[in-house]
Amino acid sequence: DTEVTQTPKHLVMGMTNKKSLKCEQHMGHRAMYWYKQKAKKPPELMFVYSYEKLSINESVPSRFSPECPNSSLLNLHLHALQPEDSALYLCASSQVTGNTEAFFGQGTRLTVV
């Protein structure tokens, strides 16, 4: 199984809503990532978890709150988002050692209204 599964595939939320994006992998990877991708742009790194601990936060606003409840799951909690936060949110996982590739999910298309 080389899949990274993201749910939901599409999400529309209001600026006062609270929602969560979910990501799951069963490849035994201990590094998991959240990326944000705007149209016609490359993915931008948001967070990295290594062994279920937050290792990198790329100065992401606090309205995005990541959580890694176990080695297979990664969540991104959303609260009080702005319309400019609308984007494709990609989850990825990899082995912790540097010389391995990251596997990406299909993403969640988020629209903030």
Add this chain to the structure above:
Amino acid sequence: AQSVTQLDSQVPVFEEAPVELRCNYSSSVSVYLFWYVQYPNQGLQLLLKYLSGSTLVKGINGFEAEFNKSQTSFHLRKPSVHISDTAEYFCAVKTSYDKVIFGPGTSLSVIP
């Protein structure tokens, strides 16, 4: 800090013609290099990777890339493209700190 440059934002090419997508990187530490492809409204799929060893690496769908340390390049090539190769291509570097950094992307358009 690491960075990735893809000089060509758009590359149009006729079907069955060869193509090269250029990628250059800068890094003060050892890096691992990747090419990913993204089809419309989808996630990223790994095309190929350079981790160590032979500088010529072969990937899926007939793509190959050559790592050139002296020129800090990792150009992607395919001898004969198909319509189905139309997509966005991203070069990426990964450091031992687990950061995967992407270049700006090259939009490949294959013309029938």
